[in-house]
Amino acid sequence: MSKITVTINGKAYLTEPDKTILQVATENKIYIPTLCFLEGIKAQGSCRICTCMVNGKMMTACTTPVNDGMEVVTNTEELEKLRSKIVELLFAEGNHFCPSCERSGNCELQALAYRYKIMVPEFDYIYPARDVDAIHPKLIIDHNRCILCKRCIRRKKEPENPTWFVFENRGNKVKINFDKEHTADMDDEMAQKAMDTCPVGAIIHKEKGYDVPIGRRKYDKNPIGSDIEGKE
Ligand code: SF4
Numbered sequence: 001m002s003k004i005t006v007t008i009n010g011k012a013y014l015t016e017p018d019k020t021i022l023q024v025a026t027e028n029k030i031y032i033p034t035l036c037f038l039e040g041i042k043a044q045g046s047c048r049i050c051t052c053m054v055n056g057k058m059m060t061a062c063t064t065p066v067n068d069g070m071e072v073v074t075n076t077e078e079l080e081k082l083r084s085k086i087v088e089l090l091f092a093e094g095n096h097f098c099p100s101c102e103r104s105g106n107c108e109l110q111a112l113a114y115r116y117k118i119m120v121p122e123f124d125y126i127y128p129a130r131d132v133d134a135i136h137p138k139l140i141i142d143h144n145r146c147i148l149c150k151r152c153i154r155r156k157k158e159p160e161n162p163t164w165f166v167f168e169n170r171g172n173k174v175k176i177n178f179d180k181e182h183t184a185d186m187d188d189e190m191a192q193k194a195m196d197t198c199p200v201g202a203i204i205h206k207e208k209g210y211d212v213p214i215g216r217r218k219y220d221k222n223p224i225g226s227d228i229e230g231k232e
């Protein structure tokens with residue numbers, strides 16, 4: 001395949017045209033924050049946290065393919081502020097109580113809040129009335145923590161990689177629910193996979209949430225993005 005040149009933050013990189021900006025940046029140790037993106041699941045570009053300047057316009061890095069001569073800037077003050085405000089909005093919109101959450105220290109939203117040094121959101125908390133669904137034998141869905149990224153729903157509908165969740169309702173009543181057919185025989189390995197698909201603590205594997213103690217988890221040790229930026 002013929003190579004193309006993409007400039008990221010003023011430096012030229014040789015790459016292939018079938019890649020996204022996010023892929024090229026990550027391969028070259030440039031961290032762009034993500035939330036709705038998960039490797040192996042089709043990107044949808046809904047959370048906007050990966051927004052970069054692309055030829056002078058704001059575009060999502062996870063869904064935008066590179067092309068020859070493209071100029072990308074990943075880290076302006078304006079972009080960082082936008083990302084920080086998205087994180088703040090997500091905190092204000094749900095009920096996120098990090099100190100008591102099973103995903104504390106392994107939550108991408110919390111880790112991004114630390115990265116952006118967010119103490120209190122600028123926006124008023126909504127405190128929505130939402131349920132915790134613990135009816136499933138292996139999983140809990142805590143709707144208070146769901147950021148509606150759809151990572152759990154976009155899992156491919158293949159026997160070895162089934163979709164375990166579905167959307168219910170519409171508009172501001174939308175929420176995820178178990179796909180009863182595909183979760184009927186769920187074992188612990190599948191339940192853990194479901195939990196790991198979620199960027200926050202909305203899907204919890206029953207009796208396993210605290211197996212790794214808080215303080216020894218992924219982002220307790222290394223801030224989000226440090227694996228890509230090489231600062232671990
Ligand atoms: S449960 Fe988790 S993965 Fe599914 S939509 Fe909510 S936040 Fe995203």
Ligand code: FES
Binds near residue numbers: 035046047060062063
């Ligand atoms: S990670 Fe790109 S839009 Fe959500």
